[in-house]
Amino acid sequence: MAQLNFDGVDYEDGVASDPVLNGWMQGSPPRADRTIRFADDRFLYFPQNRWALSHIRELLPTVNVPRGRGPEWSLGSPAPADVDSVEALMIESLDGRRRSFSEALTDTYVDGIAVLHRGRLVYERYFGALRPELPHLSFSLTKSYAATLAATLVCEGALAADQRVTSLLPELVGSAFEDASLRHLLDMQVGVAFNEDYADPHAQVWAYARAAGTRPRPAGYTGPDGIQDFLATLQSAGPHGLIFDYKSVNTEVLCWMMQRATGVPFAALLADRIWGPIGCEFDGYLGVDAKGFAVGGSGLAMTLRDLTRFGELMRCNGARGSNQVIPAAVVADIRRGGDRAKFAGAGYDLLPGYSYRDMWWVSHDEHAAFEGRGIHGQRLYVAPAAEMVVARLASHPVATSAAHDPVTMPLLRALGRLLKGA
Amino acid sequence: MAQLNFDGVDYEDGVASDPVLNGWMQGSPPRADRTIRFADDRFLYFPQNRWALSHIRELLPTVNVPRGRGPEWSLGSPAPADVDSVEALMIESLDGRRRSFSEALTDTYVDGIAVLHRGRLVYERYFGALRPELPHLSFSLTKSYAATLAATLVCEGALAADQRVTSLLPELVGSAFEDASLRHLLDMQVGVAFNEDYADPHAQVWAYARAAGTRPRPAGYTGPDGIQDFLATLQSAGPHGLIFDYKSVNTEVLCWMMQRATGVPFAALLADRIWGPIGCEFDGYLGVDAKGFAVGGSGLAMTLRDLTRFGELMRCNGARGSNQVIPAAVVADIRRGGDRAKFAGAGYDLLPGYSYRDMWWVSHDEHAAFEGRGIHGQRLYVAPAAEMVVARLASHPVATSAAHDPVTMPLLRALGRLLKGA
Numbered sequence: 001m002a003q004l005n006f007d008g009v010d011y012e013d014g015v016a017s018d019p020v021l022n023g024w025m026q027g028s029p030p031r032a033d034r035t036i037r038f039a040d041d042r043f044l045y046f047p048q049n050r051w052a053l054s055h056i057r058e059l060l061p062t063v064n065v066p067r068g069r070g071p072e073w074s075l076g077s078p079a080p081a082d083v084d085s086v087e088a089l090m091i092e093s094l095d096g097r098r099r100s101f102s103e104a105l106t107d108t109y110v111d112g113i114a115v116l117h118r119g120r121l122v123y124e125r126y127f128g129a130l131r132p133e134l135p136h137l138s139f140s141l142t143k144s145y146a147a148t149l150a151a152t153l154v155c156e157g158a159l160a161a162d163q164r165v166t167s168l169l170p171e172l173v174g175s176a177f178e179d180a181s182l183r184h185l186l187d188m189q190v191g192v193a194f195n196e197d198y199a200d201p202h203a204q205v206w207a208y209a210r211a212a213g214t215r216p217r218p219a220g221y222t223g224p225d226g227i228q229d230f231l232a233t234l235q236s237a238g239p240h241g242l243i244f245d246y247k248s249v250n251t252e253v254l255c256w257m258m259q260r261a262t263g264v265p266f267a268a269l270l271a272d273r274i275w276g277p278i279g280c281e282f283d284g285y286l287g288v289d290a291k292g293f294a295v296g297g298s299g300l301a302m303t304l305r306d307l308t309r310f311g312e313l314m315r316c317n318g319a320r321g322s323n324q325v326i327p328a329a330v331v332a333d334i335r336r337g338g339d340r341a342k343f344a345g346a347g348y349d350l351l352p353g354y355s356y357r358d359m360w361w362v363s364h365d366e367h368a369a370f371e372g373r374g375i376h377g378q379r380l381y382v383a384p385a386a387e388m389v390v391a392r393l394a395s396h397p398v399a400t401s402a403a404h405d406p407v408t409m410p411l412l413r414a415l416g417r418l419l420k421g422a
Numbered sequence: 423m424a425q426l427n428f429d430g431v432d433y434e435d436g437v438a439s440d441p442v443l444n445g446w447m448q449g450s451p452p453r454a455d456r457t458i459r460f461a462d463d464r465f466l467y468f469p470q471n472r473w474a475l476s477h478i479r480e481l482l483p484t485v486n487v488p489r490g491r492g493p494e495w496s497l498g499s500p501a502p503a504d505v506d507s508v509e510a511l512m513i514e515s516l517d518g519r520r521r522s523f524s525e526a527l528t529d530t531y532v533d534g535i536a537v538l539h540r541g542r543l544v545y546e547r548y549f550g551a552l553r554p555e556l557p558h559l560s561f562s563l564t565k566s567y568a569a570t571l572a573a574t575l576v577c578e579g580a581l582a583a584d585q586r587v588t589s590l591l592p593e594l595v596g597s598a599f600e601d602a603s604l605r606h607l608l609d610m611q612v613g614v615a616f617n618e619d620y621a622d623p624h625a626q627v628w629a630y631a632r633a634a635g636t637r638p639r640p641a642g643y644t645g646p647d648g649i650q651d652f653l654a655t656l657q658s659a660g661p662h663g664l665i666f667d668y669k670s671v672n673t674e675v676l677c678w679m680m681q682r683a684t685g686v687p688f689a690a691l692l693a694d695r696i697w698g699p700i701g702c703e704f705d706g707y708l709g710v711d712a713k714g715f716a717v718g719g720s721g722l723a724m725t726l727r728d729l730t731r732f733g734e735l736m737r738c739n740g741a742r743g744s745n746q747v748i749p750a751a752v753v754a755d756i757r758r759g760g761d762r763a764k765f766a767g768a769g770y771d772l773l774p775g776y777s778y779r780d781m782w783w784v785s786h787d788e789h790a791a792f793e794g795r796g797i798h799g800q801r802l803y804v805a806p807a808a809e810m811v812v813a814r815l816a817s818h819p820v821a822t823s824a825a826h827d828p829v830t831m832p833l834l835r836a837l838g839r840l841l842k843g844a
Contacts, residue, residue, distance in 0.1 A: 028681045029650050029713050037712050038483070058485050058710050061460070066555055069703070133488055219641055228451050259450045281491070283705060288480050290459050291451050 004107060007199075011046060011397040014106035019051035019129045041216050046397035049376060053137045053395045054111060054129040056301055057285055060214065063267045063294055065275050065284035065302075073279030073309050073320060075121045082122035085422075086115065089414050094350075094406035104411050108404040109377055109396040111136060112304040116312055116389040117419045126304070128395070135284050135301035136393040139374030142286075142300035143251045145310065147186050147359030149269055150254050151330040154182070158261050161186070165253055168260045171228065176236045177253055184240040185250045185257075186358050187338050191238035194247045198375060198399035208249065212289045214299070226291040227252050244342045244356050248297035251359065255296030266294045277325040278313050280306040298374070304391055311380045311389035314370070330358070334370055335384070337362035350405045367416040375399040379408065386416035426529060429621075433468060433819040436528035441473035441551045461638050468819035471798060475559045475817045476533060476551040478723055479707055482636060485689045485716055487697050487706035487724075495701030495731050495742060497543045504544035507844075508537065511836050516772075516828035526833050530826040531799055531818040533558060534726040538734055538811040539841045548726070550817070557706050557723035558815040561796030564708075564722035565673045567732065569608050569781030570748060571691055572676050573756070576604070577749040580683050583608070587675055590682045593650065598658040599675055606662040607672045607679075608780050609760050613660035616669045620797060620821035630671065634711045636721070648713045649674050666764040666778050670719035673781065677718030688716045699747040700735050702728040720796070726813055733802045733811035736792070752780070756792055757806070759784035772827045789838040797821040801830065808838035 002013040011017070020026065023034045024047070030036075036048045038059045043052040052059060091104040105113060111130035115123040130136055153159040161183040166173050176192035184190045195203040209215040211223055211230035224230040231252055255266045262269065267286050275284060284306060287299035302310075313319070314334075318326030337355035348354065355362045361371040367383035377394025379401075390412055396404055424435040433439070442448065445456045446469070452458075458470045460481045465474040474481060513526040527535060533552035537545040552558055575581040583605040588595050598614035606612045617625040631637040633645055633652035646652040653674055677688045684691065689708050697706060706728060709721035724732075735741070736756075740748030759777035770776065777784045783793040789805035799816025801823075812834055818826055 025714055028678065028687065028715060029648065035713050039712060057479075058483050058714055060483055061479065061481050062484070063480050066704075226451065256450065265450065282488075290461060291457050292447055292480055293450060 006398045006403050009397075014109045014127065017047045017050055017109070018127070019047065022047065024048065024051040024129075025055070039216050044215070046395070049397075050109070050111075050395040051129045053376070053393070054131075054134045056137045056287065057135070060287050062285040062301075063265070063288050063292070065267050065270045065286060065300070067280040067283050067306075068271065068276035070276060070279055072281045073312075075116065075119070075305060075308065075312075078121045078123050082117075085418060086123045086415065089411075089418060091407065091411045091414060093410055099407070101411070104407050108394060108407050108411075110392060110394045112391075112393045114304050114308045114391045115415055115419075116308055116315075117422065118387045119312055119316075121305075121308075122419070124304070130304070130393060132303060132305065133282055135282065135303050135306075136378075137299075137301045137374075138307065138372075138378045138393070139298045139376065140248065141307070141372040141374045141378050141380055142296060142298050143248070143359040144372035144380065145270060145274065145300060146251050146255050146258075146266065146296050148314070148326060148330065148334075149273060150182065150186060150258055151333065151358045152273065152326055153258060153261065155327045155330055159257065163257075165257065168257050169253070171232055172253070175232050176234045177231065178236075180240045180253075182254070182257060185254045188244055188246050188250055188356060188359070189241050189342070190245070190247065190250050191236055191240050191242070192245075192247055192249065193235050193237040194249050196247055205248070212287070212295050214287055214289075214295060226289045227293050227295065228256060228291070231256070242342075244339070244346045246346070246356075251297040252295075255294065265292075266296055270300070274310060274313075274325070275306075277323060278309045278320055280309060282306060304393055307380055307391040307393070308389055311372075311382045311391055314382045315384055315387070315389050334358050334360045334362065335368065337364060337370070340364070350402055350409070366413065367420075369412070369416070373401055375401070377401070377404055377408075379412075381412045383412075383416045386420045388416050388419045390415060428820045428825045431819075436531045436549065439469045439472055439531070440549070441469065444469065446470065446473040446551075447477070463638050466637070468817070471819075472531070472533075472817040473551045475798070475815070476553075476556045478559045478709065479557070482709050484707040484723075485687070485710050485714070487689050487692045487708060487722070489702040489705050489728075490693065490698035492698060492701055494703045495734075497538065497541070497727060497730065497734075500543045500545050504539075507840060508545045508837065511833075511840060513829065513833045513836060515832055521829070523833070526829050530829050530833075531816050533815045533817055535812065535814045536726050536730045537837060537841075538730055538737075539844065540809045541734055541738075543727075543730075544841070546726070552726070552815060554725060554727065555704055557704065557725050557728075558800075559721075559723045559796075560729065560794075560800050560815070561720045561798065562670065562673075563729070563794040563796045563800050563802055564718060564720050565670070565781040566794035566802065567692060567696065567722060568673050568677050568680075568688065568718050570736070570752065570756075571695060572604065572608060572680055573752045573780045574695065574748055575680060575683065577752055581679065585679075587679065590679050591675070593654055594675070597654050598656045599653065600658075602662045602675075604676070604679065607676045610666055610668050610672055610778060610781070611663045611764070612667070612669065612672050613658055613662050613664070614667075614669055614671065615657050615659040616671050618669055627670070634709070634717055636709055636711075636717060648711045649715050649717065650678060650713070653678070664764075666761070666768045668768070668778075673719040674717075677716065687714075688718055692722070696732060696735075696747070697728075699745060700731045700742055702731060704728060726815055729802055729813040729815070730811055733794075733804045733813055736804045737806055737809070737811050756780050756782045756784065757790065759786060759792070762786070772824055772831070788835065789842075791834070791838070795823055797823070799823070799826055799830075801834075803834045805834075805838045808842050810838050810841045812837060 338357035372380035377396040760779035794802035799818035
């Protein structure tokens with residue numbers, strides 16, 4: 001059986017680990033050794049994640065992000081010639097290995113990929129447990145949705161970029177967030193002691209997950225109950241504004257500020273300001289903690305095509321046709337990017353020249369692309385200079401994007417070059 | 423504050439207990455004494471149920487029942503004159519007290535009620551936490567959906583009414599279900615030792631809920647893990663086929679048989695054979711246990727109008743226009759009803775003359791009505807002789823329908839008489 005090696009560990013490849021063919025959650029009851037249970041705490045790990053990321057709602061409490069009742073934003077269907085052109089691409093990864101386009105997908109554990117060119121689908125493919133109608137956990141793509149909404153509220157005056165967190169959230173006085181501003185949150189420049197190394201089983205990110213209820217709590221658990229209580233425990237790691245320091249907890253604070261300022265929960269903001277206006281085909285959903293607070297750092301699930309629609313909205317400077325859904329100034333600010341020097345100091349060797357703004361990763365590359373990125377391979381690549389959007393949902397064995405970017409980045413840039421020539 | 427007395431206990435009435443006005447789950451975080459949490463085990467009890475039944479998905483894992491992408495079955499909007507006629511009704515309850523129509527609704531803790539006449543809405547009203555787009559837990563209305571599908575599969579030959587449970591489910595050899603037939607399940611004539619008295623905190627129905635994961639498990643829980651494991655523990659209470667003996671576990675066995683026979687999970691059967699064909703407006707959902715088995719006895723949630731559409735399908739003998747969604751023979755068999763003598767012996771003093779067939783309660787009343795019934799006030803009243811369907815979702819303080827039927831039954835029959843004269 002085909003295997004890939006990451007960090008010295010061998011994993012079955014995307015074909016061999018297909019969750020349906022391997023019997024995960026098939027039958028009633030499923031085989032004991034093919035049952036995926038929240039309590040086992042394995043559902044976010046390979047190979048269980050290959051099924052679970054398309055079925056999170058069956059494992060956790062969630063709140064709906066309704067699409068409303070308007071007509072969907074039509075994306076058309078890929079023409080056979082377009083599909084052939086895409087599949088004829090050979091992908092040369094950063095280590096010089098050449099793969100067919102299909103191999104590049106299965107070697108990066110893709111569950112679904114859709115490519116839009118000038119607003120029309122030119123490629124769309126599903127693997128494993130994902131289907132067109134199933135929302136898939138997007139992990140940190142959630143952040144790009146959240147911060148785009150927060151920047152919109154700033155533009156409208158409901159929030160201010162220099163506003164102190166504690167002016168809205170007195171609950172966080174005494175925490176790391178006490179003298180942080182909304183801008184510090186948006187650009188991940190908060191000095192907060194929070195270890196988010198997913199490869200470290202003792203990292204605080206797991207305490208955050210237990211507080212949020214997104215992983216099981218041990219018997220006798222006495223830790224923080226809910227995301228908001230957890231945020232209040234976080235301590236300072238130095239001044240704000242000095243370095244780019246990616247911490248998911250910043251997005252939770254951001255979402256809490258939005259809810260406090262507007263009185264509207266994050267799920268309803270998403271529904272009212274994105275899902276409805278861009279004509280999503282299907283409802284999305286968000287994981288919620290034990291008090292009903294949505295997991296704003298990583299909890300949003302959406303279908304592949306609905307993710308593509310959000311990307312297309314951003315490519316079109318926030319407008320769907322004549323409807324300016326997100327202010328053009330918000331998108332322009334994201335496209336300009338953030339402080340490249342601060343980003344360069346953060347150690348992302350595979351992302352030379354990038355910056356980070358409003359919870360988007362800004363490539364400053366040949367396609368002027370900006371990206372939403374989530375662990376285990378989630379990606380929304382918005383490439384204005386190629387008039388292209390690529391949405392990719394995946395269930396990679398390794399959390400960090402560094403495990404697949406050597407294949408993913410050449411693939412995305414090759415798609416952009418192909419379509420630029422089209 | 424207005425109070426109503428049931429079984430010697432005073433409860434705030436439907437107006438005074440409005441969950442939104444009382445601040446349940448309002449704000450972020452909600453006030454500690456207004457937070458509804460799964461772990462507290464109070465969410466199914468009054469007054470928390472007034473919010474929770476419209477938000478079950480935010481408390482529990484669920485599986486979606488997708489509506490698909492077809493156009494909705496239009497029900498129109500109530501005309502003001504129709505609304506006035508309905509609201510002019512005075513309701514005389516079985517104890518002789520007269521109430522206005524609106525009082526009868528709030529005194530029975532209605533969250534939503536819709537009345538169809540000849541397929542058009544003549545009345546629709548929402549209270550408290552329910553909104554048109556929110557699915558509401560239907561409790562045992564789930565059974566009527568499930569058994570209608572099972573009877574359909576019998577009609578199609580995928581199942582047989584006299585088929586033994588263990589011919590499909592060898593896992594249940596040695597349990598109470600060993601020599602029961604599908605017909606015994608459908609008509610609730612299984613001799614199974616299972617105490618379903620919701621007023622008894624020690625009743626087995628709570629062990630079933632803990633196994634299903636629909637109520638929290640105590641620390642160190644070692645009971646059955648999942649509905650299917652629980653079913654295998656149930657012991658015989660005598661021969662089958664002798665008496666009408668209502669037990670929710672029978673529906674779980676029924677759903678398991680359907681899944682084993684078809685290979686299709688209950689949620690997908692509902693989607694393919696009901697939600698899609700009748701043009702539901704919104705997705706429904708089902709609670710699932712820790713192994714992904716849907717709670718077939720009580721776990722289905724749907725919006726008020728989508729419940730109404732199912733009732734209208736049944737009123738129209740299984741057809742939506744020219745599309746025969748459910749075989750007419752299935753509906754005819756339900757309408758004929760079951761064994762009235764067996765029903766009469768079961769002690770339902772408020773339901774004289776009723777029978778029970780395919781998990782519908784058959785009134786044999788002036789409107790030839792048959793009903794889906796769920797605890798805490800859920801009701802689907804299909805009244806062919808009045809060309810009427812009434813869907814009612816509620817969050818009554820008391821589980822048993824006997825607490826509100828003295829008001830509910832006169833209200834439903836008065837509506838039927840009003841529309842017969844229309």
